[in-house]
Structures are given as C-alpha cells and as structure tokens.
Amino acid sequence: MGYEWFVSLRYLRAKRKQTFISVISFISIAGVTLGVAALILVLAVMTGFHDGVRKQILGNIPHVLVQKYGGALEDSPGFLDDLRQVSPHVVAVTPFVARESMLLANGNVSAVSLKGIPRSHKVLKKEFLSLDNQDVASLLFREDDNHLPGILVGIDTATALGVSLGDTINVIPPMFTMTPFGMIPKMKPFRVVGIFRQGGGFLDTFFAYVSLPQAQAFLDSREQLTGIEIDVDRYDHAAGVAEALRARYGFPYVIRSWEDMFGSFLSALKLEKLGLFIVLGIIVLVAAFNIASTLIMVVMEKNKDIAILRSMGATSRSIMKIFLFEGLVIGVVGTSLGTVFGLLLAWNADPVIKWAERTFGLKIFDQAVYGMDHFPSVVNSGDVLAVVAVSLGISLLATLYPAWHAARTDPAEALRYE
Known part of the structure; x- marks a missing residue:
C-alpha cells in the first residue's frame, strides 16, 4: 500500500484535539448512506408500482388490438x-x-x-x-x-x-x-x-x-x-x-399496441420516477458538501504536515492523492452502507409496511385503492448501479477542490511561523 493511502487513512482517525473533524466525517458518511438508501428504496417502490400498474392494464386489455375503421x-x-x-x-x-x-x-x-x-x-x-x-x-x-x-x-x-x-x-x-x-x-x-x-x-x-x-x-x-x-x-x-x-x-384496419393505448400513463410514472431520483439525489449532494467541508478543515489543520511532506520530496500529485483518497473513503463507505441498507429495505418493504401498520395503527398502503395484494417493491439492478455511480461521482467531485488546494500549498510559507 502506497504511503498516500497510509496517510489518508491516518487522517481519518482523529486525535484528541481533532474530534470535531472526525464527527463531521461521520456525519458525511451518514449523509451519503441515507441519501443512497433513500434513492434505492424509492426507485424500487416506483418500479414496483410501474410494474403493478402495467400488469393490471395487461390483465384486462390485449397486447395488440386489431379493429376496423368505421365498421x-x-x-x-x-x-x-x-x-x-x-x-x-x-x-x-x-x-x-x-x-x-x-x-x-x-x-x-x-x-x-x-x-x-x-x-x-x-x-x-x-x-x-x-x-x-x-x-x-x-x-x-x-x-x-x-x-x-x-x-x-x-x-x-x-x-x-x-x-x-x-x-x-x-x-x-x-x-x-x-x-x-x-x-x-x-x-x-x-x-x-x-x-x-x-x-x-x-x-x-x-x-x-x-x-x-x-x-x-x-x-x-x-x-x-x-x-x-x-x-x-x-x-x-x-x-x-x-x-x-x-x-x-x-x-381501414386500426392496429394499436398497449403502449399506444396506455403508454402515456406509464410514461407519467417514469417521469415521476426520474423526478424523485433528482430530488433525492440532492440528499447525496448535501452530503457531498459535508465531505468537501471536512476535507477543507483537514487541509487547514494539516497545513504543517503537508509542508513537511513536500519538504521531504512528496510531489503535488501525491499530496492531491492523499486527500482524494480520504474523500473517496468517505464516499465509498457511505455508498456501500447505503446500498446495503437500501436493498434490505427494498427487499423487505412489504413486511416493514405491515409491521408499521400493526404497531402504530396506521393505514399506509390501502390494497383496495391500488388493486395490489402487497406493497410493490422491485429492485432493478440498473437503478442500483446508477445510484452507486452518481453517489461515487458526486463524492469524487467534492474532493477535487480541497485536494487541489492542498497540492498548491507552499512549504516555505506554511513553515514560516512554525
């Protein structure tokens, strides 16, 4: 393991005087975890509703309908x-x-x-x-x-x-x-x-x-x-x-597929799913700001360490790697925990909803209204991969400026008053 990894992991472990930075790091991980879990769960529920409505439609209408105009x-x-x-x-x-x-x-x-x-x-x-x-x-x-x-x-x-x-x-x-x-x-x-x-x-x-x-x-x-x-x-x-x-x-034959007859309704559900993806993606974006603020504080705190590393021969590229790795660790850990948590909730959405209804006496999901015998939740691997990619991408972007700022540190200026 390169020394960049060793130093970045060491910076994640707070000393006695740096507990506040460690708490902010934990909050950043928790924010990414909640955002990723919420995205996976909501997309699974929307996919389940989409599939449920499609099955209801196709249970009553044909896949293709052939008729004759005017007769x-x-x-x-x-x-x-x-x-x-x-x-x-x-x-x-x-x-x-x-x-x-x-x-x-x-x-x-x-x-x-x-x-x-x-x-x-x-x-x-x-x-x-x-x-x-x-x-x-x-x-x-x-x-x-x-x-x-x-x-x-x-x-x-x-x-x-x-x-x-x-x-x-x-x-x-x-x-x-x-x-x-x-x-x-x-x-x-x-x-x-x-x-x-x-x-x-x-x-x-x-x-x-x-x-x-x-x-x-x-x-x-x-x-x-x-x-x-x-x-x-x-x-x-x-x-x-x-x-x-x-x-x-x-x-005069009129030929329509089920998409021609009800496709606009299902397209509205897809648009709603995209809207929810964007809205809930903001949660991950907020967590990314926490990652950026954490790294900025680490850079300010470790200004002397960075100068010493530069004096010992570390390149600007190595300094940048240290803080990129630190931000990515936060992003990867948060994304991994969120993916596991979100999948567990998505796979067990119906039992969780029924438990909440029994425990709190609420009617969260009315089967008579939706025409479904269970709370729909279908995990789509493409949706999960998209959420993971977006989360890791946002986490990476959040680390760029702090890492770039650390790489530009002038050793002589940082050690002048030490």
Whole structure:
C-alpha cells in the first residue's frame, strides 16, 4: 500500500484535539448512506408500482388490438390464422364483441363495456367467486335453455348493483326494438355466475363479460367482431408486432399496441420516477458538501504536515492523492452502507409496511385503492448501479477542490511561523 493511502487513512482517525473533524466525517458518511438508501428504496417502490400498474392494464386489455375503421371485422377463421402467422412472438389471437351497456338490478344502474369473449380468453384465468365453486368457463358457456345466460362482473360493479352470485342482471345496450307502441330499449336478463374475487385495478369495474355467441346474438353481430386481441410472449414485443401488422394490413384496419393505448400513463410514472431520483439525489449532494467541508478543515489543520511532506520530496500529485483518497473513503463507505441498507429495505418493504401498520395503527398502503395484494417493491439492478455511480461521482467531485488546494500549498510559507 502506497504511503498516500497510509496517510489518508491516518487522517481519518482523529486525535484528541481533532474530534470535531472526525464527527463531521461521520456525519458525511451518514449523509451519503441515507441519501443512497433513500434513492434505492424509492426507485424500487416506483418500479414496483410501474410494474403493478402495467400488469393490471395487461390483465384486462390485449397486447395488440386489431379493429376496423368505421365498421366491424368479419368472423373469419382464415383471417385469425393469418394474424397468428405475422410474428413468432404471437401466442394468442382472440376475437371479441363489445358494446357499452347499462346494467340494471335492484333499482341500481351501472355502466360497463359488455364484452363477449371465447373460452380461450385470458380473463377466464383470473380468480373468481363462482356458483358452487364451479369452473367459471363452464358456467359462462353452458348451453341450457332452462337457465339464463351467464355474466361475469367485477366486485365493485356487483356491490354497486347490490347483486351476488346467482342473481339476475338486466343488460341494456344502446339499441332499440320497434314495437306497435314505438321504440323501446333492447334488454335481456343475465345470471351472475362469477365475480372478480380480487380487485385487479381501475379497469375491472369497466368490463362485464359474457360468452361470445351470446354477445353476437344479443348485439346483432352474428358473424361479425368488434375487434381481435393479440397477446405476445413478452409485453415489450407488442410494439414490434403491431408495426408488422400495420405493414401488412393498411387502412381501414386500426392496429394499436398497449403502449399506444396506455403508454402515456406509464410514461407519467417514469417521469415521476426520474423526478424523485433528482430530488433525492440532492440528499447525496448535501452530503457531498459535508465531505468537501471536512476535507477543507483537514487541509487547514494539516497545513504543517503537508509542508513537511513536500519538504521531504512528496510531489503535488501525491499530496492531491492523499486527500482524494480520504474523500473517496468517505464516499465509498457511505455508498456501500447505503446500498446495503437500501436493498434490505427494498427487499423487505412489504413486511416493514405491515409491521408499521400493526404497531402504530396506521393505514399506509390501502390494497383496495391500488388493486395490489402487497406493497410493490422491485429492485432493478440498473437503478442500483446508477445510484452507486452518481453517489461515487458526486463524492469524487467534492474532493477535487480541497485536494487541489492542498497540492498548491507552499512549504516555505506554511513553515514560516512554525
């Protein structure tokens, strides 16, 4: 180990008369530690919320949506097969029929998008409350003239209507039937065969599901489709698949990826994450000022030592290294402790939040509001590396001026009055 390292580490250990400088060094390390830990924890929480919201969105909408401008799509097996061949990333092609409708029950009304889906639709893989705990798909697609057709609704919709499993809901689309007494709204009763057991977010209350054949018959859309949903193997492949579809199918087809429909919302979350990174980065910047002030005081205190070292042959470069190393030790120790502390908090955020709620009787995270069953926290290695790099970079910059000032010390001037 070079003597520069030895001297810089020796300066970090305070003598009896230099306790104040040692305390300032400890405060600098603590400041860097808190700043780095706060950055890692907040970025992990923001990443968790971002991923949670994306999962909620993709649990209800397709990765890619194919529709036709000004009209309906034809219910053609050949067209569905062509869509499957567009890209190897396509894993599912699902037709549907949808129409905004009113649900009426017990004198209560709720507006939903009534969606007719086939048996292979991904929404049927969700967790439901169902009649007699039977398979929801079997209840929804049961062809029995002795029973009303089935419908699936969200828990919030069922609460608003005051209905439970087995109750009847009247569905009223914006369609009318001509009678001798004039035009009357079209209406059909459905039986509630399934309710979303777990809230999946703000989109759950917007949809109600029936079987595709029932929807086509009820909405006068036989052999027609409102759109076709395409799911891909990974959500980030959706944009590429959508672009390939646009290249093959031009106007009047309208092809949108999930990013086209909800990308602006997720972009807002990313912008908020960047803003928090900048704001919390100021904590590290404040700690860097403490590092700079500590080194300046050390330089002033060790002015005679620096002059002696210079007289013994130490170069300006070596003197600069001594104080650069001292500042870097403070920065590295603070960054390391902050990284460990921040990762521990990020990995255990949900247990910590639940412990705080039990201990202090507070409601910090309302699962019903966010539609998530646990406090989201996802550690992204790129975010951690960025925080470490920023912290070490700021710490290095804070040492430059004190180290440069020490290197410029004139030995003769420093020892004149000694």
